[in-house]
Amino acid sequence: MKPTSARTPRKTAWATGLTAVALVLPLAACSTGDGTPTSDEPRTHLVYATGDGEPSCLDPHVGGNFPQALLATQVLESLVALDTEGTIVPWLASSWTVSDDGLTWEFTLRDGATFSDGTPVDAEAVKVNIEHLQDPDTGSSTGYLAVRQVAAAEVVAADVVRFTLTRPDAALLESLAQPWVAMQSPAGIARGMDENCLAPIGSGPFIIDEWVKQDRIELVRNAEYTTSPDGIGAPDAAAAETLTWRFIPDATARFAALEAGQVDIIDNPLPEQITVAENSEDLAHLDAPRPGASNRIELNTSTVPFDDQRVREAFIASANVDAGLETLFEGWAPRSTSALSSREPLAVQSPEAYVTDPELANALLDEAGWTERDDDGIRTKDGQRLTARFPVTGAQSTQAEQALFEQIQAGAREVGFDVQITLLDLSSWYGALGAYEYEMVSAPYTKIGPDVLRFLYHSDATVPAPSGYFANNAQVKDPELDALLDTIGTSMDVEERDAAARAAQEWIANASIILPIYDQQNHFLYRGDLSEFRALPTVNTPWLGTVIAG
Amino acid sequence: MTGEGWWWRAAARVGGAVAVLVTVATLAFVALQFIPGDPAEAALGGPGSQASAAALEAARAEFGLDRPILTQYFDFMWRLLRGDLGVSYAQRIPVSEVLGNAIGPTLLLTFTALLLAWALALVSVVIASGHSRRARSVASALDLTAAAMPNFWLASLLVLLFASVLGWFPPVSTGGFSGIVLPALALAIPTAGFLAQVCRAGVDAARTAPFIESARARGETELGIRVRHVMRHGLVPGLNLTAWALGSLLGGAAVIEVIFARPGLGRTLVTGVLGRDVPVVLGVVLFSACAYVVVALVTDLVISRVDPRTESRLAQAVPRA
Numbered sequence: 064m065k066p067t068s069a070r071t072p073r074k075t076a077w078a079t080g081l082t083a084v085a086l087v088l089p090l091a092a093c094s095t096g097d098g099t100p101t102s103d104e105p106r107t108h109l110v111y112a113t114g115d116g117e118p119s120c121l122d123p124h125v126g127g128n129f130p131q132a133l134l135a136t137q138v139l140e141s142l143v144a145l146d147t148e149g150t151i152v153p154w155l156a157s158s159w160t161v162s163d164d165g166l167t168w169e170f171t172l173r174d175g176a177t178f179s180d181g182t183p184v185d186a187e188a189v190k191v192n193i194e195h196l197q198d199p200d201t202g203s204s205t206g207y208l209a210v211r212q213v214a215a216a217e218v219v220a221a222d223v224v225r226f227t228l229t230r231p232d233a234a235l236l237e238s239l240a241q242p243w244v245a246m247q248s249p250a251g252i253a254r255g256m257d258e259n260c261l262a263p264i265g266s267g268p269f270i271i272d273e274w275v276k277q278d279r280i281e282l283v284r285n286a287e288y289t290t291s292p293d294g295i296g297a298p299d300a301a302a303a304e305t306l307t308w309r310f311i312p313d314a315t316a317r318f319a320a321l322e323a324g325q326v327d328i329i330d331n332p333l334p335e336q337i338t339v340a341e342n343s344e345d346l347a348h349l350d351a352p353r354p355g356a357s358n359r360i361e362l363n364t365s366t367v368p369f370d371d372q373r374v375r376e377a378f379i380a381s382a383n384v385d386a387g388l389e390t391l392f393e394g395w396a397p398r399s400t401s402a403l404s405s406r407e408p409l410a411v412q413s414p415e416a417y418v419t420d421p422e423l424a425n426a427l428l429d430e431a432g433w434t435e436r437d438d439d440g441i442r443t444k445d446g447q448r449l450t451a452r453f454p455v456t457g458a459q460s461t462q463a464e465q466a467l468f469e470q471i472q473a474g475a476r477e478v479g480f481d482v483q484i485t486l487l488d489l490s491s492w493y494g495a496l497g498a499y500e501y502e503m504v505s506a507p508y509t510k511i512g513p514d515v516l517r518f519l520y521h522s523d524a525t526v527p528a529p530s531g532y533f534a535n536n537a538q539v540k541d542p543e544l545d546a547l548l549d550t551i552g553t554s555m556d557v558e559e560r561d562a563a564a565r566a567a568q569e570w571i572a573n574a575s576i577i578l579p580i581y582d583q584q585n586h587f588l589y590r591g592d593l594s595e596f597r598a599l600p601t602v603n604t605p606w607l608g609t610v611i612a613g
Numbered sequence: 614m615t616g617e618g619w620w621w622r623a624a625a626r627v628g629g630a631v632a633v634l635v636t637v638a639t640l641a642f643v644a645l646q647f648i649p650g651d652p653a654e655a656a657l658g659g660p661g662s663q664a665s666a667a668a669l670e671a672a673r674a675e676f677g678l679d680r681p682i683l684t685q686y687f688d689f690m691w692r693l694l695r696g697d698l699g700v701s702y703a704q705r706i707p708v709s710e711v712l713g714n715a716i717g718p719t720l721l722l723t724f725t726a727l728l729l730a731w732a733l734a735l736v737s738v739v740i741a742s743g744h745s746r747r748a749r750s751v752a753s754a755l756d757l758t759a760a761a762m763p764n765f766w767l768a769s770l771l772v773l774l775f776a777s778v779l780g781w782f783p784p785v786s787t788g789g790f791s792g793i794v795l796p797a798l799a800l801a802i803p804t805a806g807f808l809a810q811v812c813r814a815g816v817d818a819a820r821t822a823p824f825i826e827s828a829r830a831r832g833e834t835e836l837g838i839r840v841r842h843v844m845r846h847g848l849v850p851g852l853n854l855t856a857w858a859l860g861s862l863l864g865g866a867a868v869i870e871v872i873f874a875r876p877g878l879g880r881t882l883v884t885g886v887l888g889r890d891v892p893v894v895l896g897v898v899l900f901s902a903c904a905y906v907v908v909a910l911v912t913d914l915v916i917s918r919v920d921p922r923t924e925s926r927l928a929q930a931v932p933r934a
Contacts, residue, residue: 120704128659199667202672204657204658207664256705260705275876276704278788312871316873316874317785322784325784488886490887491649494650495649529666
């Protein structure tokens with residue numbers, strides 16, 4: 064068949080091509096103009112975009128996870144706070160006393176503090192909050208742990224509340240500083256869980272206005288706000304009036320939105336994005352690692368092969384963590400050699416315990432009897448392969464961290480380990496841990512103070528919670544360590560407690576039960592024209608109450 | 614066609630649809646029993662809860678999770694019959710409300726994507742219906758590339774080009790219309806590739822068919838031939854594919870909604886599955902099955918209009934040759 068005209072098809076092709084472009088192009092004109100600011104006046108509106116999940120309930124007493132803590136920091140306040148040195152400072156409680164036996168605590172509340180609904184922050188309110196946390200129907204899984212030792216909270220005077228404890232709790236103040244134990248208006252709690260979940264009422268710098276699920280939470284400034292913690296000033300008159308809290312799960316989209324000026328602050332950036340921001344005049348970077356435990360790989364000491372200390376030492380010596388950190392994290396994640404976050408004043412680094420030395424690793428494995436090698440080059444002993452199952456979840460480990468684990472896996476393979484990494488979703492991952500289907504695991508744990516070591520490595524922490532969860536993934540049960548951890552938990556003698564915290568870390572380093580990697584990473588990127596943006600030095604959630612935009 | 618025959622066929626059709634929905638509901642219910650994780654934890658801050666025994670018991674009792682699994686199943690089916698999808702474990706609001714908030718944005722996204730996909734596919738098919746061999750091979754190569762592109766990768770590419778470099782569109786949803794362009798394109802382009810590819814086969818067959826020669830002999834213009842005969846022939850397989858395309862767009866929406874931070878069913882499903890929020894997952898699955906069944910039905914009707922052969926075949930109940 065001959066073409067009747069050679070030009071027609073090309074013309075039509077062009078015409079249709081143009082139609083397609085014409086379909087798309089006019090839409091470009093509609094794109095929002097809320098990008099780069101043009102005036103010198105500070106913007107009254109602030110947009111925060113989080114990569115953490117969207118909470119199902121905004122009241123951090125219910126459940127109690129990190130996404131809730133991020134938002135609660137803008138709305139609710141705790142009895143005490145931490146300063147940048149890690150020292151406990153007053154917040155809603157202006158002062159406190161403790162009896163000599165450590166069993167009775169009295170908190171005097173700040174003069175004139177009120178919740179945003181006008182209810183006073185008084186002793187009665189604190190009592191209601193403690194009881195709310197302890198009520199099984201609240202379904203608290205984090206906050207109730209903090210007040211578990213509180214047998215009773217009673218009103219002594221309008222502004223004095225007394226806690227009676229079942230045992231001395233040296234970590235009580237550190238526990239009370241956490242956002243999951245923040246104070247809410249009793250009138251808000253009385254509305255019932257359904258309503259309180261949508262908009263808990265606090266005394267913080269912002270008030271929840273509207274929650275458009277799966278999209279955003281709109282907040283407005285608390286005009287009456289006066290109770291910022293010691294060390295953080297009151298908001299300036301120019302501070303942002305309204306705050307939009309957005310959920311943008313994808314890291315690339317989140318950063319693109321920041322670059323485009325669609326949002327002002329993002330969390331959970333990728334290492335390469337931090338580098339871009341650091342080299343950009345328009346963007347800024349805040350590094351605020353979380354307190355509590357460092358991020359570490361824990362070795363299951365209750366079973367083969369890591370029940371043998373020589374094998375644990377060999378694994379640690381095979382891992383070249385520093386090289387991985389340098390390439391994968393572009394230098395933004397400094398190495399840790401402690402079980403505690405470097406944010407903890409009592410953290411002790413033990414670099415000598417975590418030296419890379421493949422030759423030593425080989426010698427130790429030979430000594431431990433893993434002398435044979437199979438066809439894959441994996442060591443064997445009595446016909447058993449040197450296998451270590453390593454369940455990993457994307458919900459806890461970033462892409463870069465997963466890549467780091469693969470490098471550690473490759474290093475271990477060089478000396479004859481078969482590390483089997485399995486990528487799981489969060490529920491399945493907890494399922495694998497609960498069924499003891501792991502020889503190594505990396506599980507972050509956020510808590511303030513050295514008492515986190517007791518949560519992680521006390522023999523009591525090998526006993527599963529009713530949900531099957533246990534925190535002692537290394538399965539350590541050692542009377543000497545338990546005694547040190549008990550001292551951290553109960554001793555009211557500061558020097559004795561500090562010494563025990565140091566000794567416990569030393570014990571952990573010597574026993575080679577963990578491979579510390581870095582502090583729990585917590586970076587923020589924000590528009591360079593923001594001022595007064597910081598992280599609240601409790602669990603380093605963003606503090607937006609004082610931010611001036613532009 | 615007789616009235617009785619039509620009613621019989623319609624009843625069979627509806628019965629089939631109900632059977633599909635019951636099967637889907639059952640399969641989804643069973644599948645959710647097999648994935649690890651305790652649904653009660655959905656109400657207690659998510660997986661890995663350290664909640665007390667009392668709190669865990671209270672949550673289980675609240676959602677009836679302490680009853681035997683068969684009782685839970687029949688209770689679920691019975692409630693479903695009455696149109697009650699239950700209450701979300703995590704959000705503690707009726708599932709119908711959760712879906713109600715999510716359906717609108719997803720339908721807007723998928724239908725915009727479907728329109729865009731058809732528009733792009735038509736462009737490619739029109740080019741292919743012509744005579745230029747070069748244009749045809751370029752279009753064919755583009756279709757193949759488009760069809761092979763994973764939508765999450767395409768999404769990142771579109772964000773990089775149109776949001777970061779050119780700055781034409783916002784990288785994440787704004788709630789306004791400009792925010793829908795990139796996600797809709799990310800969904801539409803691979804689908805357009807598939808649509809264009811299947812249409813091209815029909816177009817190629819039609820171009821050389823004898824009825825084209827006779828149309829030409831009747832004095833039809835080249836454009837008329839192309840639109841009225843070649844295209845019409847070529848579109849049937851594409852239309853047949855539309856029900857599938859909608860299903861794939863709904864599936865793709867799960868990824869695209871997360872990337873572009875849009876509210877919608879896909880995002881609801883992802884959150885529901887990760888948090889073991891069983892009633893929400895079942896609700897989304899059932900809605901998707903419903904949508905699929907309805908679209909398949911509508912497509913059949915549209916095809917019978919475009920291709921009269923199908924209509925007469927349906928009327929005479931003659932099996933396909």
